Amino acid sequence: MPSIKVTYFNIKARAEPIRLALTIGGIAFEDERIGKEQFVSLKEQNAWPFRQLPILTVDGKIIAQSTAILRYVGKLSGLYPSDPYQAALVDMIISQVQDLEGAMKPSGAEQDQEKKLKMRSELASNVFPSMLQDLDRVIQQHGGKYAVGDSISIADLFLYQANTSYSSGAYDGIPPTLFQPYVHIQKVVAAVKTHPKVAAWEASH
Amino acid sequence: MPSIKVTYFNIKARAEPIRLALTIGGIAFEDERIGKEQFVSLKEQNAWPFRQLPILTVDGKIIAQSTAILRYVGKLSGLYPSDPYQAALVDMIISQVQDLEGAMKPSGAEQDQEKKLKMRSELASNVFPSMLQDLDRVIQQHGGKYAVGDSISIADLFLYQANTSYSSGAYDGIPPTLFQPYVHIQKVVAAVKTHPKVAAWEASH
Numbered sequence: 398m399p400s401i402k403v404t405y406f407n408i409k410a411r412a413e414p415i416r417l418a419l420t421i422g423g424i425a426f427e428d429e430r431i432g433k434e435q436f437v438s439l440k441e442q443n444a445w446p447f448r449q450l451p452i453l454t455v456d457g458k459i460i461a462q463s464t465a466i467l468r469y470v471g472k473l474s475g476l477y478p479s480d481p482y483q484a485a486l487v488d489m490i491i492s493q494v495q496d497l498e499g500a501m502k503p504s505g506a507e508q509d510q511e512k513k514l515k516m517r518s519e520l521a522s523n524v525f526p527s528m529l530q531d532l533d534r535v536i537q538q539h540g541g542k543y544a545v546g547d548s549i550s551i552a553d554l555f556l557y558q559a560n561t562s563y564s565s566g567a568y569d570g571i572p573p574t575l576f577q578p579y580v581h582i583q584k585v586v587a588a589v590k591t592h593p594k595v596a597a598w599e600a601s602h
Numbered sequence: 603m604p605s606i607k608v609t610y611f612n613i614k615a616r617a618e619p620i621r622l623a624l625t626i627g628g629i630a631f632e633d634e635r636i637g638k639e640q641f642v643s644l645k646e647q648n649a650w651p652f653r654q655l656p657i658l659t660v661d662g663k664i665i666a667q668s669t670a671i672l673r674y675v676g677k678l679s680g681l682y683p684s685d686p687y688q689a690a691l692v693d694m695i696i697s698q699v700q701d702l703e704g705a706m707k708p709s710g711a712e713q714d715q716e717k718k719l720k721m722r723s724e725l726a727s728n729v730f731p732s733m734l735q736d737l738d739r740v741i742q743q744h745g746g747k748y749a750v751g752d753s754i755s756i757a758d759l760f761l762y763q764a765n766t767s768y769s770s771g772a773y774d775g776i777p778p779t780l781f782q783p784y785v786h787i788q789k790v791v792a793a794v795k796t797h798p799k800v801a802a803w804e805a806s807h
Contacts, residue, residue, distance in 0.1 A: 460691075473686065481678065
């Protein structure tokens, strides 16, 4: 196995699915968490491909972009299907979850707090329920114990982290109960949460 | 080979990299292009996983989300590396190009034309040049004839279509010369454009 280091801030967000995939795969890695000053300094030195974190350092070679890293570690850890159709199902679930974030961008950039909350209200009432209902149905159709069949995949970990983020109450105007009504999504969340290696990781972090 | 159908509108946009990958791979496919009325009707019938196009129909099974489809056809056509590190380089280039689109979203949602153009001006002057400069450097570092080494991949096709879109003048306030200064990006664009199967496809469409 190569020498692997995950570099990110000391938060879950974009790195946690990567850390969980490596943990589930039993792949040793350095869990580097840097502070804001170090981030600014390294960013100014142009130390990373796209001036962003997370990055993954594999035997000295750097991979950037969180979903590129997630697919890479998914392959190393057996959490990304080798069958192209099964992999496409994993990929389409990840893309749909990413689209939630994309839909948030205009409200996140809005400076006027009143306008921002109005946009968030529209997202929470109409846009997100429609997207999550579709995702729930796709998981119902293709899932078993996990989102795609009975084996845990990076799609489960990505969705699990989205559920954690949106349930945290950290997004102004988005109710932390947003993901609650979707039973197939929640089944996946529960299956990840109770996975022995995830439970052990979470107990120690 | 399975029976394959690409369903989209009669434009390039999100479907063209998929069509080009299949074409380069020599994989026969039905190139279904639907009109707005048919789109609205099928969308209301909930005919697709995420109420969006493109979709790919493979032996009757539907794959949604353009990059999930692109990875799938990339695997079928030999345009997605089987080596995980090489695949990660392809994935990180695709993600960086997607991030351009993500950065456009707030301005795309802005109703006030003056504000929108101000946001676009900031994108064109600062945000995009920084992102494209990084991308150009990554391609310089990892590329050969194409963006990752000497073999054409879905990263090349994705970047090629982005160059086409941003050079079209269709985005208010974004100069069509945005991609021009980046020599490694332009080398990839030229290599794709002159690929015999791409040239033949474009001559006939």
